Amino acid sequence: MQLLDGKKVSEDIKNEIAAEVQRMKDNGEKVPHLAAIIVGNDGASLTYVGSKVKACERVGFESTLIKMPSTTSETELLKKIKELNEDDNIDGFIVQLPLPEQIDTQEVLMAIDPSKDVDGFHPENFGKMALDMSTFIPATPFGILELLERYNVETKGKHTVVIGRSHIVGRPMSILMGRKGFPGNSTVTLTHSHTKNITQITSQADIIITALGVPNYLKAEMVKDDVVIIDVGITRVADETNPKGYVITGDVDFDNVSKKASFITPVPGGVGPMTIAMLLKNTLLARENRKRK
Structure with a gap:
């Protein structure tokens, strides 16, 4: 068994x-500038955004953190996004998600300029x-691809089972693992809360990507050897x-x-650290795209 050490790989990426x-x-060029908007005082979100700001400092990016109160209206947030x-x-x-209930998350995401949408x-x-096509890949799936690539985990012809169908992780991973190229070229089964006989499916999987948020859900009897x-x-x-x-489980x-x-x-120490590293990578890509234009 070999650990896919996201902490180490994320540090390698930050160094690069x-x-x-x-x-x-x-060369006298403008360095990348990442901004983050956080609405409200959710503890986990504040911690996560704070770590993003520190990561920007670590690699030499400029960063801007915009804090807005939990009473912020959708109109006020959309105005800030336009700016x-x-x-x-x-x-x-x-x-930063989640947003307060008075704000329509989909409307907010739609309002972001796609060329600046480093969350993908x-x-x-x-x-x-x-x-x-060439674009921003959501940071967590992007990080998973990077881990698989850097540890040279074979994916071609393998059966990949994705557990969870969120727009942030599950659904994009099901697309990316089936694409042509490496990592990819696997046969993908996307499972979710309505999937029947899930153990029968996971026990046939060569690769399992789980994004449920249910502690210790996947048991040893649900997987085969060398998964x-x-x-x-x-x-x-x-x-x-x-x-x-x-x-943390x-x-x-x-x-x-x-x-x-x-x-x-x-x-911790696996996929988590990769998410922030790939957000930085997307921001570097955004800067390079803007420079070309």
Whole structure:
């Protein structure tokens, strides 16, 4: 069993990006500028956005954090998005999800200029991804592809089972794993809450990508020997023995499934760190695209 070490690979990627940013500085070029909008005071979102800002500093990007109160209206948020769309100094930006209930998330995502949509959530970018055209790939799926590629995990002709059909992870992964190229060229089964006999399906899988958010859902008896496991789940589970009062747990019963796996991502330290690294990579791509135009 080999760990797919997202923490290490993400650091490698950040080092590569930092070297490219330094080259841009040495040539007198504008460095990438990433902006983030956060609405409200959700603790997890604030932590996540804060880590994105730190990552920008780490690689030499400029960054802007825009905090808006939880009472912000949809109109006010759309006005701010329009400002960022029209700001030539901003190469890419994200709107941190989830949003307060008075705001229509789909309307917000639709309002973002696709050329600055470094989260890869705009329908134009999603459509291009589905057609195998050059575009921004959502950061978490992009990170999974990068892990598979850097560890040279064979995907051609393999049976990939994706558990979960969210627009952020499950659905894009089902498209990307079936595309021509590497990683890709696998036969994909997309499963979800209405899938019957899921153990029968997972036990035939060569690769399992799970993004349910249900702690320890995938058990050893649900997988075959030498399976590749990508665990996207991340849930806080109460644990009085831990100083924090909780532990971070994935969708996979790691202790038991890892004994059967050929490759497996840990939680934490697997897919999570890759998401921010690939957001930076998308922002660098956005800067290069704008420079060409």
